[in-house]
Amino acid sequence: DAGVTQSPTHLIKTRGQQVTLRCSPKSGHDTVSWYQQALGQGPQFIFQYYEEEERQRGNFPDRFSGHQFPNYSSELNVNALLLGDSALYLCASSRTEYEQYFGPGTRLTVT
Amino acid sequence: RKEVEQDPGPFNVPEGATVAFNCTYSNSASQSFFWYRQDCRKEPKLLMSVYSSGNEDGRFTAQLNRASQYISLLIRDSKLSDSATYLCVVKGSGAGNNRKLIWGLGTSLAVNP
Numbered sequence: 001d002a003g004v005t006q007s008p009t010h011l012i013k014t015r016g017q018q019v020t021l022r023c024s025p026k027s028g029h030d031t032v033s034w035y036q037q038a039l040g041q042g043p044q045f046i047f048q049y050y051e052e053e054e055r056q057r058g059n060f061p062d063r064f065s066g067h068q069f070p071n072y073s074s075e076l077n078v079n080a081l082l083l084g085d086s087a088l089y090l091c092a093s094s095r096t097e098y099e100q101y102f103g104p105g106t107r108l109t110v111t
Numbered sequence: 112r113k114e115v116e117q118d119p120g121p122f123n124v125p126e127g128a129t130v131a132f133n134c135t136y137s138n139s140a141s142q143s144f145f146w147y148r149q150d151c152r153k154e155p156k157l158l159m160s161v162y163s164s165g166n167e168d169g170r171f172t173a174q175l176n177r178a179s180q181y182i183s184l185l186i187r188d189s190k191l192s193d194s195a196t197y198l199c200v201v202k203g204s205g206a207g208n209n210r211k212l213i214w215g216l217g218t219s220l221a222v223n224p
Contacts, residue, residue, distance in 0.1 A: 100212070104154050
């Protein structure tokens with residue numbers, strides 16, 4: 001049983017560019033959450049998708065958007081990248097309200 | 112006051128020691144509580160959920176004190192492999208955004224030989 005997978009593992013972008021990160025949830029999970037984790041910080045909640053709709057959202061600007069597909073996989077899009085967007089982006093999947101399981105993350109560097 | 116607060120540490124302990132971490136939360140209506148472990152440059156992994164009656168899993172014991180609004184994690188007989196960051200997670204009650212997980216910044220533990 002494959003766990004949560006994310007792609008790519010590493011990414012380097014320049015300021016102003018746009019990026020798309022991808023996540024495939026654990027088998028049987030229907031809910032996907034995205035987090036941003038800066039070095040030395042705890043994960044910061046970006047948003048959560050369930051039934052292809054954004055169900056909850058943290059304190060992130062509209063530059064951060066997402067999508068969930070019928071197969072429960074999800075994308076995180078960030079527009080107009082800033083230096084401060086450099087972080088580890090974590091995807092977590094769960095079965096509705098149960099515990100979350102994390103993917104290995106995508107490390108984004110904005111130069 | 113932050114929604115979830117942890118002592119960042121680092122806690123440096125010798126092998127075999129007992130170490131305890133506390134985590135305080137501000138929302139008295141919070142419903143669910145978890146401890147996650149995160150190794151350096153890796154993703155967080157669920158260590159244990161925290162139940163009202165307290166729960167134990169091997170060398171790890173988690174407790175909840177609703178009156179004082181904190182949860183604790185006790186690690187007995189520390190191993191070198193316990194070195195990691197321990198993240199406290201609190202889930203709110205109610206609907207919508209009130210049910211999102213709130214993460215602490217983590218407590219760093221280093222177990223030394």
